[in-house]
Amino acid sequence: MTDQxxxxxxxxxTKNKAIKRQKDIITRALLExxxxxxxxxxxxxxxxxxIYERKYGNNKANKVIL
Numbered sequence: 251m252t253d254q255x256x257x258x259x260x261x262x263x264t265k266n267k268a269i270k271r272q273k274d275i276i277t278r279a280l281l282e283x284x285x286x287x288x289x290x291x292x293x294x295x296x297x298x299x300x301i302y303e304r305k306y307g308n309n310k311a312n313k314v315i316l
Contacts, residue, residue, distance in 0.1 A: 283291060 283294065286294065
């Protein structure tokens with residue numbers, strides 16, 4: 251078990267909380283996506299691709315299969 255008084259443990263806790271929050275957001279979003287019709291899911295996919303393109307650019311977008 252890790253010594254909780256060591257330097258940097260709070261940073262690890264913060265990082266782990268951020269990761270858990272991101273996973274929780276994805277889980278909630280997927281629950282809502284399941285309620286959508288096919289046309290709406292396709293529209294959502296194109297919007298997500300556009301956001302990804304703006305955020306990460308062409309170089310990374312070409313390496314990822316969505």
